[in-house]
Amino acid sequence: MKExxxxxxxxxxxxxxxxxxxxxxxxxxxxxxxxxxLETYDETSSPKGLTFINANDIxxxxxxxxxxxxxxxxxxxxxxxSIMTASPKTAQAITNNEIEAYFLPQGVIxxxxxxxxxxxPGVITKIGLNTTIDPRYKGGRTNTKTTEQLVSFLxxxxxxxxxxxxxxxxxxLLRGTYADRQGNIYMTQEAHLGEGYSIALNAKSTRGTVVxxxxxxxxxxxxxxxxxxxxxxxxxxxxxxxDSKHHRQLxxxxxxxxxxxxxxxxxxxxxxxxxxxxxxxxxxxxxxxNQGDTISIGFGINxxxxxxxxxxxxxxxxxxxQDIGIFGGxxxxxxxxxxxxxxxxxxxxxxTWDFIYNGGISVAYLSFAxxxxxxxxxxxxxxxxxxxxxxxxxxxxxxxxxxxxGSLVARSQLNIKESQLEVVKEGTTQKFxxxxxxxxxxxxxxxxxxxxxxxxxxxxxxxxxxxxxTIIEIAPGxxxxxxxxxxxxxxxxxxxxxxxxxxxxxxxxWGLLAQSIH
Numbered sequence: 001m002k003e004x005x006x007x008x009x010x011x012x013x014x015x016x017x018x019x020x021x022x023x024x025x026x027x028x029x030x031x032x033x034x035x036x037x038l039e040t041y042d043e044t045s046s047p048k049g050l051t052f053i054n055a056n057d058i059x060x061x062x063x064x065x066x067x068x069x070x071x072x073x074x075x076x077x078x079x080x081x082s083i084m085t086a087s088p089k090t091a092q093a094i095t096n097n098e099i100e101a102y103f104l105p106q107g108v109i110x111x112x113x114x115x116x117x118x119x120x121p122g123v124i125t126k127i128g129l130n131t132t133i134d135p136r137y138k139g140g141r142t143n144t145k146t147t148e149q150l151v152s153f154l155x156x157x158x159x160x161x162x163x164x165x166x167x168x169x170x171x172x173l174l175r176g177t178y179a180d181r182q183g184n185i186y187m188t189q190e191a192h193l194g195e196g197y198s199i200a201l202n203a204k205s206t207r208g209t210v211v212x213x214x215x216x217x218x219x220x221x222x223x224x225x226x227x228x229x230x231x232x233x234x235x236x237x238x239x240x241x242x243d244s245k246h247h248r249q250l251x252x253x254x255x256x257x258x259x260x261x262x263x264x265x266x267x268x269x270x271x272x273x274x275x276x277x278x279x280x281x282x283x284x285x286x287x288x289x290n291q292g293d294t295i296s297i298g299f300g301i302n303x304x305x306x307x308x309x310x311x312x313x314x315x316x317x318x319x320x321x322q323d324i325g326i327f328g329g330x331x332x333x334x335x336x337x338x339x340x341x342x343x344x345x346x347x348x349x350x351x352t353w354d355f356i357y358n359g360g361i362s363v364a365y366l367s368f369a370x371x372x373x374x375x376x377x378x379x380x381x382x383x384x385x386x387x388x389x390x391x392x393x394x395x396x397x398x399x400x401x402x403x404x405x406g407s408l409v410a411r412s413q414l415n416i417k418e419s420q421l422e423v424v425k426e427g428t429t430q431k432f433x434x435x436x437x438x439x440x441x442x443x444x445x446x447x448x449x450x451x452x453x454x455x456x457x458x459x460x461x462x463x464x465x466x467x468x469x470t471i472i473e474i475a476p477g478x479x480x481x482x483x484x485x486x487x488x489x490x491x492x493x494x495x496x497x498x499x500x501x502x503x504x505x506x507x508x509x510w511g512l513l514a515q516s517i518h
Contacts, residue, residue: 059086103388183232300367306331375443420477
């Protein structure tokens with residue numbers, strides 16, 4: 001291990017290199033190193049033609065280097081990610097066919113590093129079959145400029161599989177809290193652990209370079225060897241950040257021990273959710289919970305489920321899990337996304353996907369952008385937005401019970417009055433449409449997996465049955481024809497025993513969720 005200075009960083013990344021990071025927003029982002037890379041390009045017009053790999057999204061609200069900073073300079077020729085939520089210039093460049101881009105399942109990207117080397121052939125898995133990732137569909141490719149197949153179809157003894165072969169990492173740009181004199185990396189003050197260890201493995205397996213940004217180099221006698229995250233044998237260079245503001249724990253804070261699990265808090269992080277239809281959706285969705293469930297908490301509306309569980313005093317009966325490796329505790333939502341506290345387990349990102357793939361999750365709470373008459377779901381592309389699938393495909397194909405949550409019609413105005421729902425102003429965009437043009441969840445394939453699938457909206461609850469998508473409940477106060485069926489692009493089946501949604505949920509103070517959890 002060698003400590004490297006700012007000036008020396010300029011010579012590490014070459015034109016055409018494959019660069020990998022392990023970050024979510026600013027968490028684990030080696031921001032000062034990335035600033036150096038940008039400045040080097042501004043001075044020398046190099047490095048360029050880079051391939052950028054990240055399992056997550058590195059948007060930072062402009063506080064730190066973002067994907068757009070590299071794309072607008074023309075430094076990237078290809079990106080491989082799972083999700084992209086706040087990079088408008090990158091989305092436009094993809095739309096304009098200016099760069100190659102792949103959206104692949106988050107878990108596959110996070111785990112592929114340790115499965116792609118001279119001994120192992122890459123990831124061979126069923127994850128992605130019959131979705132936009134399958135090469136018989138789009139192969140995860142986002143535009144016509146993206147021609148190389150990173151995903152191929154395999155038949156192994158009569159079983160269908162996908163084979164993912166991602167390029168080897170030339171330069172790994174990683175982050176830890178501290179390094180010791182042997183180059184061992186510790187993640188003591190980080191909000192989550194990430195997959196940096198596996199990225200370092202991948203780089204070393206092909207004689208790549210591993211650079212880790214830390215706050216300081218300290219004597220190992222003050223550290224616990226059990227806390228080593230990346231052994232020094234995998235680390236080529238340590239870069240000590242010169243300015244702590246470029247080593248943020250989270251977007252919301254530079255560092256607080258609560259969010260790295262070093263301390264616990266008795267204070268509630270988020271205020272209770274406001275009483276509105278969004279809260280009604282979460283209440284109804286939560287009624288599908290069973291005692292002891294491990295819950296996959298997805299991005300979007302379901303990120304607020306942990307808040308509801310605490311409000312209803314049932315958080316001890318189930319365990320929420322975020323795929324970044326946070327188990328239990330309070331999962332921050334909204335502007336506090338990523339601010340997780342009092343959690344039970346903090347696990348490596350890639351190991352968390354091992355947990356998910358092996359049946360560790362009993363129920364998945366997922367959002368949706370569009371649903372069609374067959375029950376297929378699109379989350380990646382809608383309107384002018386290009387999000388990618390994130391961990392949606394990995395999770396939805398690894399669990400037996402799925403609850404999709406969202407509004408029936410986008411931008412409608414609904415009101416709760418006297419324990420009933422009324423439509424004040426109809427929405428502008430239907431979310432239930434005849435055919436989705438991008439399949440992230442394949443309903444027919446889900447039936448072969450014997451999955452239980454429910455869709456909870458503000459106006460009705462649906463179940464995916466063998467006969468098709470079926471309305472099983474309607475919100476109190478609504479007219480089935482006018483307020484539900486007329487607002488859909490197709491006519492679903494209607495259960496013979498169509499029920500009214502639990503009217504007790506339509507009051508500000510509820511407190512009855514515990515009665516639903518058995």
